[in-house]
Amino acid sequence: MSVCDSAPGGCAALCRAAREPLGDTAPPRAKAWLAVEHPGPWPAFGWPADLPSGVAEVLTAAPAYAVRPQLIRRPDREGRAVTGERVVFVAGGPVGARWLERRLTGDLGDVEKLDLAALAEGGPPGFGAPLRERVLLVCTHGKRDVCCARYGAPVARELAARGLPAWETTHLGGDQFAANMVCLPDGTYHGRLDRGTAADVAFACLRGEISPAHYRGRAGVSPT
Numbered sequence: 001m002s003v004c005d006s007a008p009g010g011c012a013a014l015c016r017a018a019r020e021p022l023g024d025t026a027p028p029r030a031k032a033w034l035a036v037e038h039p040g041p042w043p044a045f046g047w048p049a050d051l052p053s054g055v056a057e058v059l060t061a062a063p064a065y066a067v068r069p070q071l072i073r074r075p076d077r078e079g080r081a082v083t084g085e086r087v088v089f090v091a092g093g094p095v096g097a098r099w100l101e102r103r104l105t106g107d108l109g110d111v112e113k114l115d116l117a118a119l120a121e122g123g124p125p126g127f128g129a130p131l132r133e134r135v136l137l138v139c140t141h142g143k144r145d146v147c148c149a150r151y152g153a154p155v156a157r158e159l160a161a162r163g164l165p166a167w168e169t170t171h172l173g174g175d176q177f178a179a180n181m182v183c184l185p186d187g188t189y190h191g192r193l194d195r196g197t198a199a200d201v202a203f204a205c206l207r208g209e210i211s212p213a214h215y216r217g218r219a220g221v222s223p224t
Contacts, residue, residue, distance in 0.1 A: 010146060010147045010150065011145070011147055011175060011176040012147035012150070012151055012175070012176055012177065012178040012179075012192075015176040015177065015192075020176065020177075022177060022191050022192060022214065022215065022216045023215070023216070023217060024216075024217050025173075025174050025177065025189070025191070025216045025217060026173075026187070026188075026189040026216045026217035026218055026219045026221070027068065027173050027219050027220075028219075028220065028221060028222045029063070029066050029068075029220070030066065030067075030068035030187065030219035030220050031066040031067070031092060031120060031122070031219075031220040032065075032066065032067045032068070032090070032091060032092030032093075032119050032120060032122075032220075033067065033068050033070065033089065033090065033091040033092065033184055033185075033187070034058075034059070034062055034067050034068070034069050034070070034088070034089075034090055034111075034114065034116075034119070035069075035070040035071070035072045035088065035089040035090075035091075035137065035167070035169065035184070036055065036059070036069075036070070036071055036072065036086070036088050036108065036111060037071075037072050037073060037082060037086040037087045037088065038051060038071040038072070038073060038082075038086075039073050039082045040071075040073055041143070042071055042141060042143060042144075042170050043143060044141075044143040044144050045144070047059060047060070047071075048071075051108070052108055052109055052112075054109060054111075054112040055108050055109065055111045055112060057112075058111050058112055058114060058116065059111075061116060062116055065116040065117060065119065065120035066120055066220070067092075067116055067119055067120055068219065070137060070169045070170050070172075071169065071170045072087070072089075072137060072167040072168065072169045072170075073167065073168050073169075074160070074167065074168070075138070075140075075153070075156035075157050075159070075160040075166060075167065075168050076157070076160060084106060085104040085105060085106050086104070086105060086106075086108060087102060087103070087104060088102070088103045088104075088105060088108075088110070088111060088127075088128065089101065089102055089103075089128075089135065089184060090103075090114065090119060090124075090125065090127050090128065091184040091185035091187075092119055092120075092122055092123075092124070092185070093122050093123070093124070093185065094122060095218070095221070098185035098186055098187070099124045099130065099185055100130070100131045100133075100134070100135070100184055100185035101124055101125070101126075101127055101128035101129060101130055101131065102128045102129055102131050103127055103128030103129070104128075113127075114127050133165060133206075134165070134183050134184060134185065134186065134205065134206050134208070135165045135166075135167065135183075135184050136159060136164060136165060136166045136167065136181055136182070136183055136184075136202055136205060136206070137166075137167050137168075137169040137172065137181065137182050137183075137184065138152050138155050138156040138159065138166055138167070138168060138169065138179060138180070138181045138193075139152045139168075139169055139170070139171060139172040139175075139178065139179070139180045139181070140152040140153045140156055140168040140169070141169070141170045141171045141172075144170070144171045144175065145171075145175035145178070147175055147176070147178040148171070148175055148178050148179070148180070150178070151178040151179035151193070151194065152168070152178055152179040152180065153168070154179075154194070154195050155179040155181070155193050155194065155195060155198040156168045158195045158198055158199065159198055159199065159202050162199055162202075164199075164202050164203075164206070165206075166202070169182075172189070174189075174191060174216065177191030177192050177216060178191070178192075179191070179192070179193040179194065179198070180193070180216075181193055181198070181201070181202070181205075182219065183205035183206070186205070186208065186218070187218050187219035187220055187221075188205060188210055188215070188217075188218050188219075189215070189216035189217055189218070189219060190205065190210070190211060190214040190215055190216060191214060191216045192214055193214060197214065201214050
């Protein structure tokens with residue numbers, strides 16, 4: 001059993017004190033990503049009631065194709081009141097040839113058009129416009145684990161204040177390592193971030209680098 005299980009003061013605080021190892025804790029099955037903008041609130045499990053049922057079905061089906069589904073929002077109050085077009089990211093590809101696409105849509109039903117099987121095959125599906133830039137997803141899913149909001153929300157706001165392409169997101173896994181961040185399209189995970197360390201780690205990620213002291217591994221790659 002993890003030393004973080006049932007920690008009364010929050011699992012992330014206890015894990016920091018215990019220095020539980022971060023390495024090889026990124027999810028090995030996440031070969032590709034589907035991130036859909038939704039302002040929340042986000043339930044602890046499942047999908048929000050106001051999400052179109054067809055979109056929820058796609059998100060629910062995604063893990064069977066090794067596609068990791070995420071809801072995302074901008075780390076500011078305006079991000080909680082989305083009007084007009086929303087952003088959908090899809091990312092994937094083998095290590096060394098990763099890709100990222102962004103689609104702006106006024107109808108989230110567009111997500112139902114995404115071919116999950118094609119996405120799982122590794123090539124860009126042409127669902128959105130190709131992006132050369134990377135994006136950062138910071139877990140702030142407080143209803144799943146309070147540590148994600150406690151540690152993640154300040155990190156997301158700090159990165160956004162610096163003008164970095166950071167988004168809040170739902171559960172990334174490894175709540176005890178909060179604050180957790182993944183860089184797309186690389187799939188590199190970093191954890192145990194705070195406002196003092198997040199910017200340096202984020203800038204490194206955006207250059208395609210890792211920060212060993214916070215590195216959890218690369219999603220879609222089995223631990224060795």
